[in-house]
Amino acid sequence: MPFVTGTTKAGASWTPTFVENIDSEKCIGCGRCFKSCARKVLGPEDLEDEESESIRMIMTISNDADCIGCAGCGVACPKKCFSFKPMDVQ
Numbered sequence: 463m464p465f466v467t468g469t470t471k472a473g474a475s476w477t478p479t480f481v482e483n484i485d486s487e488k489c490i491g492c493g494r495c496f497k498s499c500a501r502k503v504l505g506p507e508d509l510e511d512e513e514s515e516s517i518r519m520i521m522t523i524s525n526d527a528d529c530i531g532c533a534g535c536g537v538a539c540p541k542k543c544f545s546f547k548p549m550d551v552q
Contacts, residue, residue, distance in 0.1 A: 465548035466531075478531020479546035484521055488543040491519035495535035495544070501528040504535060 468476045486509060496504045505524030508517050521543075536544035 464551045466551055477548050479533050479548050480529045480531045481523055481526065481533075481535060481544060482547045483545045484523060485543045485545075486520050488541045489520040490541055491521065492540065493521070494538040494540065495521055498534045498538035501525075501530060503529045 465477050468478060470476050481503060496506065503523060503525050504521050506519050507522045509520045510517050533546055536546060
């Protein structure tokens with residue numbers, strides 16, 4: 463199946479990969495991904511840790527429709543929590 467592709471300024475073909483999931487077990491809530499996204503795709507969320515009975519912050523996908531497929535959030539993430547997927551041509 464073909465994917466949505468673009469062209470770089472130099473004329474090279476590029477396939478954007480859109481954020482699909484954030485692994486909440488790996489996420490430490492540092493916010494680096496949040497700061498790297500100019501489109502406000504990500505947002506913080508409090509998660510109750512059942513083992514320690516405490517609350518910790520994690521990042522979630524709050525507005526995936528605004529993702530442009532740059533994968534900058536994944537580059538910024540020190541724990542590699544993100545999974546990405548190209549978009550099928552419809």
